[in-house]
Amino acid sequence: MTAPAATASSRPVARRVTRGRTPAHYLRRSGFYLLIAIFIVVSLFPFYWIVITSLKTPQEIAAGTTSLLPGHITFSNYVDDFTQQDFLRPLLNSVLIAGCTTIITIVLATLCGYGLSRTNIRGKPVFLGFILVANFFPIIAMVGPLFTVYRRIGLLDTYPGIVIADLIYTLPLATFLMSSYFSQIPRSLEEAALVDGSTRLRTVRKIVLPVALPGVFTTAILAFMLTWNDFLLSLSFLTSPSRYTATVAIVSLGQSPYQTYYNLIDAAVVIISLPIALLVLFAQRRIISGLTAGSFR
Amino acid sequence: MTASDQSVAPAGPRSRDQRRGGRHPGDLISQERRFGYLMIAPLLIVLLLITAYPLGYNIWNSFHKVDYLLPPLGAFAGFANYGKLFSDDQFVPALIHTLGFTVVSVSIETVIGLALAVALNKAFRGRGLVRAAVFIPWAVPTVVSAELWRTMFDPQQGFVNFILTKLHLPLASTTWLDSTWTAWAAILVADAWRNTPFIAIVLLAGLQIIPNDVYEAAKIDGANAWQTFRRITLPLLKPALMVALIFRTIQSFLIFDVVYIMTSGGPGTSTDVLAYLNWRAFFTLFDYGYGGAVSVALVVVALVIGGIYVRVFRVEQTA
Numbered sequence: 001m002t003a004p005a006a007t008a009s010s011r012p013v014a015r016r017v018t019r020g021r022t023p024a025h026y027l028r029r030s031g032f033y034l035l036i037a038i039f040i041v042v043s044l045f046p047f048y049w050i051v052i053t054s055l056k057t058p059q060e061i062a063a064g065t066t067s068l069l070p071g072h073i074t075f076s077n078y079v080d081d082f083t084q085q086d087f088l089r090p091l092l093n094s095v096l097i098a099g100c101t102t103i104i105t106i107v108l109a110t111l112c113g114y115g116l117s118r119t120n121i122r123g124k125p126v127f128l129g130f131i132l133v134a135n136f137f138p139i140i141a142m143v144g145p146l147f148t149v150y151r152r153i154g155l156l157d158t159y160p161g162i163v164i165a166d167l168i169y170t171l172p173l174a175t176f177l178m179s180s181y182f183s184q185i186p187r188s189l190e191e192a193a194l195v196d197g198s199t200r201l202r203t204v205r206k207i208v209l210p211v212a213l214p215g216v217f218t219t220a221i222l223a224f225m226l227t228w229n230d231f232l233l234s235l236s237f238l239t240s241p242s243r244y245t246a247t248v249a250i251v252s253l254g255q256s257p258y259q260t261y262y263n264l265i266d267a268a269v270v271i272i273s274l275p276i277a278l279l280v281l282f283a284q285r286r287i288i289s290g291l292t293a294g295s296f297r
Numbered sequence: 298m299t300a301s302d303q304s305v306a307p308a309g310p311r312s313r314d315q316r317r318g319g320r321h322p323g324d325l326i327s328q329e330r331r332f333g334y335l336m337i338a339p340l341l342i343v344l345l346l347i348t349a350y351p352l353g354y355n356i357w358n359s360f361h362k363v364d365y366l367l368p369p370l371g372a373f374a375g376f377a378n379y380g381k382l383f384s385d386d387q388f389v390p391a392l393i394h395t396l397g398f399t400v401v402s403v404s405i406e407t408v409i410g411l412a413l414a415v416a417l418n419k420a421f422r423g424r425g426l427v428r429a430a431v432f433i434p435w436a437v438p439t440v441v442s443a444e445l446w447r448t449m450f451d452p453q454q455g456f457v458n459f460i461l462t463k464l465h466l467p468l469a470s471t472t473w474l475d476s477t478w479t480a481w482a483a484i485l486v487a488d489a490w491r492n493t494p495f496i497a498i499v500l501l502a503g504l505q506i507i508p509n510d511v512y513e514a515a516k517i518d519g520a521n522a523w524q525t526f527r528r529i530t531l532p533l534l535k536p537a538l539m540v541a542l543i544f545r546t547i548q549s550f551l552i553f554d555v556v557y558i559m560t561s562g563g564p565g566t567s568t569d570v571l572a573y574l575n576w577r578a579f580f581t582l583f584d585y586g587y588g589g590a591v592s593v594a595l596v597v598v599a600l601v602i603g604g605i606y607v608r609v610f611r612v613e614q615t616a
Binding site: 033044046053065068119130131132133135136138139140143145146167200229247279280281284287291 | 350558
């Protein structure tokens with residue numbers, strides 16, 4: 001569009017630019033930035049509030065909020081969370097549970113995704129339909145029966161029990177993502193290896209998986225986030241505080257019959273939000289591409 | 298592996314291929330197929346065990362008396378549990394709350410999410426960082442959004458009453474979570490704060506695949522900004538909009554974490570929702586027959602919404 005103007009002479013270009021910068025233009029432009037600013041403030045200000053609350057002394061909490069700025073900054077709430085409140089244990093539980101769920105998800109979804117995208121199995125549409133529907137299964141509707149079964153076979157209040165249950169969150173999405181990543185890889189790559197006498201599984205592991213690694217990584221991040229965010233399943237299947245995940249532990253933290261200790265709660269909130277916030281900053285593109293690819297299927 | 302595969306004798310329907318002799322295509326195809334089934338089997342079995350089996354169990358429970366506080370268990374109950382849904386004073390109010398919340402929250406989040414997506418689709422300096430900042434609320438656990446807004450709305454520690462007091466506005470001494478409508482407002486804010494970015498992410502992806510020359514053509518035709526948005530952006534955004542709407546509608550319909558943490562359904566049962574009622578049926582009433590009936594109702598509604606999604610998508614793809 002600018003090409004004809006630029007070749008004709010420099011004057012029309014200059015006029016075009018100045019005509020764009022009318023007061024109305026500046027007004028629109030500043031309105032736009034104002035809108036962006038509002039979005040940023042609404043998104044991030046609550047985090048600021050949580051951080052300053054987490055830095056307050058018990059006396060300041062008792063006195064109530066008097067300022068937008070932090071008063072006596074103290075890190076004692078963080079220390080208390082890890083020492084007196086034993087928040088480290090649930091945090092490690094969360095890492096362990098989310099980590100195991102992610103690994104199992106990746107293994108199962110890699111096999112399944114490859115099978116779906118590369119072999120001529122019958123009933124593929126039915127299977128894909130089931131996966132799609134499974135995406136919409138209400139988690140709460142799995143809780144009652146799984147509780148009964150878990151109690152009977154001794155999986156209640158165990159790590160394997162919660163890891164298996166957490167797979168409800170991850171498997172449908174992971175299957176869609178992995179099969180779509182595999183379909184994007186040219187078949188010729190593995191055919192060469194197969195001709196050279198490599199077995200199927202070896203080919204998947206040595207040739208296909210390395211090429212699909214960015215996709216595997218995306219799937220893993222999303223699976224980890226989905227599991228890290230779980231509250232309902234942990235609340236239902238974990239009964240002893242030593243096995244609580246971070247999200248369940250937060251709820252019982254800082255509660256007493258007389259007062260809610262928001263300084264302790266909010267310190268814990270900051271602790272479990274931090275890894276996720278860093279993940280978003282560094283892997284934003286990956287997370288978003290995985291999320292949209294997963295929901296557009 | 299190749300050797301062992303060859304040694305497996307093809308049986309039954311494959312014998313017709315065998316008669317043609319040697320390693321023939323039919324054999325390879327069925328080998329390939331068997332390999333495919335083996336690959337999907339582990340995931341399929343696990344997924345059936347943790348979704349279909351509990352669902353079947355719930356259906357069985359819902360037609361039997363499975364009240365752990367009133368044994369014996371297991372007597373056939375017909376539709377008694379389903380009848381109870383409509384005769385007790387819990388299910389219908391929770392259903393109304395849930396539907397109302399779903400409509401209101403999804404509408405608000407969609408409008409703001411659309412504005413957010415359109416704004417973030419424009420080119421400006423620092424857009425990457427702004428996107429990251431705006432998406433962070435979606436990435437944190439729902440528990441975080443609930444605890445965070447519980448702090449924000451707290452009469453002593455919260456920002457909301459602090460700023461209302463400073464600006465001499467009404468409602469400055471509200472205890473938000475202690476009365477029905479203000480509690481709903483707080484739940485709505487916590488839900489919208491976390492989930493609007495999700496809608497924006499999906500819509501932004503939809504906006505990015507609209508080719509630029511469509512807009513240029515509209516410009517040449519002299520369309521103004523609103524006409525362009527109304528006649529070009531919105532229709533082309535429809536698939537993405539449907540995805541966002543259906544995902545959010547189902548999630549919103551199943552809201553649990555925020556209600557459990559912020560209000561526990563209170564004051565009284567005025568913010569009770571279906572998922573929370575279902576949870577109580579299992580963990581405080583210990584009535585798995587009634588709980589099963591609530592679960593089945595939830596599954597049916599979720600599948601209806603999911604079914605609309607699948608149908609709309611098939612139409613979009615063939616159109």
